[in-house]
Amino acid sequence: MRYSIVAVALAIILIPFHTAQAQQRVFxxxxxxxxxxxxxxxxxxxxxxxxxxxxxxxxxxxxxxxxxxxxxxxxxxxxxxxxxxxxxxxxxxxxxxxxxxxxxxxxxxxxxxxxxxxxxxxxxxxxxxxxxxxxxxxxxxxxxxxxxxxxxxxxxxxxxxxxxxxxxxxxxxxxxxxxxxxxxxxxxxxxxxxxxxxxxxxxxxxxxxxxxxxxxxxxxxxxQSASMKMATMGVRSLGENTAVLAVKNNSAATFTGKANVRLIAPTSYGDYYGAEKISITPGKTETVRVPYRIAQDGANLVQFSLTDAEGRTISRTPPYPVMLPPVGMALGDLETALAGALRVWSVLDESAFKQESGEQLTELLEQWWTLNDRYRTQRRGMTTDELAQLEAELLSVTADAHQFREQLDAHIQTHTAGLQIHAIPVLADPDTTPGASRPFTLARLHAARNSRAAMQLVMAPFSRRPRAE
Missing domain, CATH: 2.60.40.1190 (Immunoglobulin-like)
Structure with a gap:
């Protein structure tokens, strides 16, 4: 049987999920x-x-x-x-x-x-x-x-x-x-x-x-001031983007200031702040290119503002939404489903069913690995349509993972009649000095070992001080 899935599976179980699954933040x-x-x-x-x-x-x-x-x-x-x-x-x-x-x-x-x-x-x-x-x-x-x-x-x-x-x-x-x-x-x-x-x-x-x-x-x-209008936000894809603002100087003097951008991502890790210095002669309208970066898919908000030389805000746009397919969230859901299935599979008795289901689990993990690699290495260059296609593939594999988990649960429910539980008392004495008085009662551990080679440790009773006379 192929147990090569263990190395991949351990990565899912032991490494914390790094995929952001946050809801849109209040902003x-x-x-x-x-x-x-x-x-x-x-x-x-x-x-x-x-x-x-x-x-x-x-x-x-x-x-x-x-x-x-x-x-x-x-x-x-x-x-x-x-x-x-x-x-x-x-x-x-x-x-x-x-x-x-x-x-x-x-x-x-x-x-x-x-x-x-x-x-x-x-x-x-x-x-x-x-x-x-x-x-x-x-x-x-x-x-x-x-x-x-x-x-x-x-x-x-x-x-x-x-x-x-x-x-x-x-x-x-x-x-x-x-x-x-x-x-x-x-x-x-x-x-x-x-x-x-x-x-x-x-x-x-x-x-x-x-x-x-x-x-x-x-x-x-x-x-006497300047005004700003957002002309375009660019392609709005993961990675580097460029917005174009139209800034008009309505005063009789040269306007100097900054065109600013603030992006609020699904998590603070993906937030972005930037500014471009500008100088506009009286009565003129200039197009200002403002770069910004989208680091996370899902719900982002982008807002632009114009500040004068004293740092006073004189114009600010609404917070524009940038809604990219939430591929990261879909990937996290798939990892959660696979981790749950692996935990159930790992305690099965050695049998033909375990071998057969192990092959199915290996196939699911290989699909996850391929999709995960594609997301990590190519997402910065993906269009919105390509992200949507990747999300659809992840959702399909996640549905298969849930169905696989249901099969495992059904097998366990119908094959546990002969399960035997053996309790082994273990005495834990923290004081190893012969004849010394013990300020605490002894803690007793009951190690329950079942036929699936899984152990459960139960401490009874909890340590406590004896009552004063």
Whole structure:
């Protein structure tokens, strides 16, 4: 019989499993968008013209509710302000524009059940109350303080139908026509609902509902500043990756700072931090390449930020998910299943069944070895599809390992009638000095030996001091 499996099996049993099997870690740093002063206010007609919004700050793309992936429908948003008003422009792209829903026609009606853009503001940034605004493609408005829609605000909106979906432009007058002071921060989030896809996306990490105002991002008013938008995160594969950020200098002086990346992996072992120094002349937009490394498969989160020369954060994207097939977890599950099967097989009596099952176990271990070697040596160059294929193969072998374990358990259940247990008392005396008094009672070990050559040691009684007279 081939007992070559023992060497491989010992590696599984005796070496701790090194495969990460952690769930996605809790991580949340609020996204931050900077609103610069717009030298020329845009014409509010619903059409977001690049030349009119050139002086605004662009927001990065949205993420789906739950934070587990990005939406199929892309949303572009710009923000800016002047002495009297806040301006917001948005383009809602839709691959199926003929399915866009726009039925509400009455203010404060069922706007949020249509295709809609929703905005949430907390001007005090305290989390006590928030202003909720929503618009549908027809330009029908909804406004509320928290959930109280009887409260109406002074704001105007125009919408338009565009080839790729619909667009909107909004003006929100400041109270008393007094703009926030430079550096002021509001709680802020932008959300979108696409009914025909049942898709909800947001500019911040919302887990269940748009109204989780404790998870609002931030809106900072900076007259002369830079803004950042994430253009692409690259291929998002294991190993080295490169993201591209668009950074615009909205000030009259050269902007110097850093473009930063933070990656949170399934375990802290795979975390990554990096930064690229940048210098941008006034009024220019530069593309900045930011390298980052994905060391672990499974659920990763990547967030980019922009800091100025003083180290102050002036822009931060949402935490973007990078969901790679969890091959490491599948490999760990297979190792656990094989280790359990090996332990049961090792106590079987020598028999034709043990020899036959040993051959099956050897085959399973050889499959594990091949898949494990492929994962360890090739994973850095694997595409997402290749990782998914490897995960599927691991799951298949794991199912075979569980079935094999069930066969072993069934054999033991039907072949234990003649099992004999022999108890051998063993006296353990820690004091070897003849005639010396013993402060402890003697410990007695019962060594139980069965016909499968497995030993169980039971200590009775536990050592204890004699009672004082």
């Amino acid at each position: 949340f740093t609020p996204p931050l968008v900077t609103a610069p002063v717009m030298p020329h206010p845009p014409t509010i007609d619903g059409l977001v013209k690049p030349e009119e919004w050139a002086g605004a700050g662009a927001m990065s793309g949205l993420i789906l509710l739950g934070g587990q992936s990005e939406p199929k429908t892309q949303t572009e948003i710009w923000v800016g302000y002047d002495d009297e008003q806040l301006y917001i422009g948005a383009i809602m792209h839709d691959p199926e524009p003929d399915k866009i829903k726009s039925e509400a026609t009455v203010r404060d009606g069922l706007v949020c059940e249509d295709d809609c853009l929703q905005l949430f503001f907390d001007p005090s940034d305290t989390g006590d109350k928030y202003i909720h605004l929503a618009i549908n493609p027809a330009g029908t408005r909804y406004d509320a303080l928290d959930h109280d829609s009887t409260v109406d605000y002074r704001w105007e909106v125009k919408t338009a139908t565009v080839e790729s979906g619909w667009s909107a432009e909004l003006t929100l007058p400041f109270e008393g026509a007094i703009a926030p002071s430079p550096g002021a921060v509001w709680g802020f989030a932008a959300g979108r609902f696409v009914p025909h896809m049942d898709e909800k996306s947001c500019s911040t990490r919302i887990l269940r509902d748009f109204h989780e105002f404790e998870s609002l991002g931030k809106l900072m008013f900076m007259p």
